[in-house]
Amino acid sequence: MQDFNDKTAFVTGAASGIGLGMARAFVGAGMKVVLTDVRTNELEAALATFDAVDRVHAITLDVTDRAAWVRAADEAEQRFGPVHVLCNNAGINISGKMQEATYADWDFCLGVNLGGVINGIQTFVPRMLAHGQGGHIVNTSSMGGLSASVSAGLYCTSKFAVVGLSESLRGDLMDQGIGVSVYCPAAVQSELFESTAQVRPDVFADSGAAPPPAPDFAARAASPIFASAMTAEEAGLRVLNGIRRNDMYILTHPEIAKTLATRARAIMSALPVEPPNAARIAAMGTSRHTALYEEQIAKQSPTAP
Numbered sequence: 001m002q003d004f005n006d007k008t009a010f011v012t013g014a015a016s017g018i019g020l021g022m023a024r025a026f027v028g029a030g031m032k033v034v035l036t037d038v039r040t041n042e043l044e045a046a047l048a049t050f051d052a053v054d055r056v057h058a059i060t061l062d063v064t065d066r067a068a069w070v071r072a073a074d075e076a077e078q079r080f081g082p083v084h085v086l087c088n089n090a091g092i093n094i095s096g097k098m099q100e101a102t103y104a105d106w107d108f109c110l111g112v113n114l115g116g117v118i119n120g121i122q123t124f125v126p127r128m129l130a131h132g133q134g135g136h137i138v139n140t141s142s143m144g145g146l147s148a149s150v151s152a153g154l155y156c157t158s159k160f161a162v163v164g165l166s167e168s169l170r171g172d173l174m175d176q177g178i179g180v181s182v183y184c185p186a187a188v189q190s191e192l193f194e195s196t197a198q199v200r201p202d203v204f205a206d207s208g209a210a211p212p213p214a215p216d217f218a219a220r221a222a223s224p225i226f227a228s229a230m231t232a233e234e235a236g237l238r239v240l241n242g243i244r245r246n247d248m249y250i251l252t253h254p255e256i257a258k259t260l261a262t263r264a265r266a267i268m269s270a271l272p273v274e275p276p277n278a279a280r281i282a283a284m285g286t287s288r289h290t291a292l293y294e295e296q297i298a299k300q301s302p303t304a305p
């Protein structure tokens with residue numbers, strides 16, 4: 001997408017952090033933005049920080065609630081017209097060893113981080129195809145969707161799934177004028193730890209992980225990982241740039257290069273060293289997904305906004 005002026009974006013998890021950063025970048029680019037979140041008070045507070053009140057609209061939405069998605073999409077279209085940019089960004093963080101996880105941990109994590117993305121796609125892709133004006137979908141994954149991390153197996157499972165979903169969806173929509181990106185950030189300043197505790201439903205209260213300690217905001221703000229993290233505003237600008245470039249992967253942190261390269265090398269090194277079977281290659285035919293990867297490789301790397 002090149003022309004953002006007067007187009008409409010719909011962002012989930014927009015009450016704080018990356019979603020709010022995206023919303024700010026979109027408004028800055030001349031878009032109308034529907035901010036949605038399950039935390040109504042935080043959402044209203046976020047809305048109040050925008051000067052361009054006629055270009056922003058807030059809707060309380062739990063991304064796991066499919067009926068609520070339909071109502072929110074209808075309301076968004078009534079307010080601003082067809083939606084061109086969908087950002088499936090709402091997410092929760094869950095940590096702990098996988099062997100200690102409960103079904104409640106799994107259902108909470110996959111319900112929001114993967115199910116929420118699926119619900120967004122199911123709701124909006126038909127509407128985007130129907131309005132025929134083109135568009136773009138950004139699904140927020142994580143560096144944890146491209147490499148495993150210690151004691152983050154549930155989170156990584158959900159975020160790896162979002163990467164595979166996004167790549168596949170990009171292939172499916174390639175000829176339909178709708179771009180698809182998966183955003184895989186490393187550390188960005190946000191409220192993720194606090195919001196996860198706030199949004200965990202009672203029905204999923206049974207956790208195998210020890211509850212996180214009550215947040216000490218002053219200590220956290222001073223901690224190296226938070227202090228060195230990218231601001232959400234910068235992350236939002238970089239996502240906007242990724243949409244403009246129609247990148248399949250929106251990567252904002254060059255610091256993850258060694259991890260990604262090492263994982264790619266590990267996968268390649270696991271291939272048997274023997275001549276490939278020509279009949280199998282012929283039977284597989286030309287894979288459309290190879291073209292997806294080649295298209296991304298052909299682009300110049302993004303630069304800082």
Ligand SMILES: NC(=O)c1ccc[n+]([C@@H]2O[C@H](COP(=O)([O-])OP(=O)(O)OC[C@H]3O[C@@H](n4cnc5c(N)ncnc54)[C@H](O)[C@@H]3O)[C@@H](O)[C@H]2O)c1
Binds near residue numbers: 018186
């Ligand atoms: N902050 C980081 O360092 C980082 C790194 C990698 C990936 N991410 C991902 O970025 C996304 C945004 O998180 P953030 O870090 O900005 O944290 P954040 O807490 O500031 O924002 C996440 C928002 O999602 C909302 N949310 C949670 N469950 C929801 C639900 N069921 N329905 C609707 N909204 C819901 C929360 O209320 C919150 O406002 C998440 O998907 C997260 O996994 C964050």
